[in-house]
Amino acid sequence: MTKRMGQGQSVSTIDKERRFAAAMSVSMRVANARFAGKGWRFWHFDANAGCGWNHAANVPGSPLVFWHIAHECLLGMQPAPYFCDHDPIAVEQLRSRLAGDPAAAGSILLPGDNEDGLRLFASRIRHAENPKFAVGAVMIDPNGYFYRSAKGIGAPVAGISAFAAEFPRIDLILNLNMRTFLLQRGAGHAVEPPRAVLDGLRKKHWLVARAGGQSRHLLAVGRNMPTGDHRAIGFHYADSQLGRKILDVDAAPDRSDDLFGEAA
Ligand SMILES: C[S@@+](CC[C@H](N)C(=O)[O-])C[C@H]1O[C@@H](n2cnc3c(N)ncnc32)[C@H](O)[C@@H]1O
Numbered sequence: 001m002t003k004r005m006g007q008g009q010s011v012s013t014i015d016k017e018r019r020f021a022a023a024m025s026v027s028m029r030v031a032n033a034r035f036a037g038k039g040w041r042f043w044h045f046d047a048n049a050g051c052g053w054n055h056a057a058n059v060p061g062s063p064l065v066f067w068h069i070a071h072e073c074l075l076g077m078q079p080a081p082y083f084c085d086h087d088p089i090a091v092e093q094l095r096s097r098l099a100g101d102p103a104a105a106g107s108i109l110l111p112g113d114n115e116d117g118l119r120l121f122a123s124r125i126r127h128a129e130n131p132k133f134a135v136g137a138v139m140i141d142p143n144g145y146f147y148r149s150a151k152g153i154g155a156p157v158a159g160i161s162a163f164a165a166e167f168p169r170i171d172l173i174l175n176l177n178m179r180t181f182l183l184q185r186g187a188g189h190a191v192e193p194p195r196a197v198l199d200g201l202r203k204k205h206w207l208v209a210r211a212g213g214q215s216r217h218l219l220a221v222g223r224n225m226p227t228g229d230h231r232a233i234g235f236h237y238a239d240s241q242l243g244r245k246i247l248d249v250d251a252a253p254d255r256s257d258d259l260f261g262e263a264a
């Protein structure tokens with residue numbers, strides 16, 4: 001079980017630094033409310049983990065955010081995070097950054113391609129638990145859109161749909177750059193619009209948020225168990241009026257849709 005880190009930062013503080021913290025907190029809070037104290041693990045796979053620090057914005061990277069939110073929200077579950085990145089230097093930097101927190105130092109680091117990493121993650125869960133009941137989240141934060149280049153850069157688009165079918169209680173969290181989508185679509189690349197991407201990922205319920213800023217990131221959390229719409233943290237049902245607007249790739253950006261009502 002995890003203990004608070006005592007860094008003096010609340011979930012809302014770190015949300016302002018990394019907006020996908022809100023998405024992680026949705027998955028963790030719901031899991032913790034149902035499964036705390038029963039010896040269950042919270043499985044987590046970060047497909048684009050990076051080095052633990054986002055130098056461009058000078059904010060913590062997704063693995064540090066994971067641990068921060070886990071210490072806040074997973075009070076009765078055992079975190080089991082796997083952090084994957086194909087840049088070996090980034091993975092070593094991440095290892096050093098996690099070393100300062102005894103709980104985080106037990107994270108599994110996977111230097112290599114995220115399609116391979118996702119297969120390994122799936123096999124570890126299969127050996128430990130019944131895939132139907134395993135709980136957790138897969139985070140996809142590729143810097144671009146839901147896409148994998150010919151050189152293998154991007155999201156694990158080949159394996160994720162079958163993974164979602166086999167592990168129905170593991171949520172999907174996507175942080176997608178809509179500016180990249182618009183550029184790729186404009187250049188004639190075969191990119192599906194976000195609604196089609198979500199429909200192909202085998203989750204019954206999607207919450208969506210627009211994370212604002214010039215890149216217009218789309219945050220999406222896919223789950224099979226129904227949940228509240230979490231409007232207070234900017235998430236709307238994909239099929240609601242606001243959700244449809246957020247998924248409308250041709251709608252003009254609107255500051256009022258931003259998760260925190262401010263530009264990133
Ligand atoms: C936006 S950056 C890291 C973002 C990170 N989640 C954060 O919060 O700082 C995207 C990362 O994805 C990694 N990456 C890209 N394609 C990958 C692949 N096929 N397998 C594993 N990592 C990949 C890159 O090396 C890069 O570190």
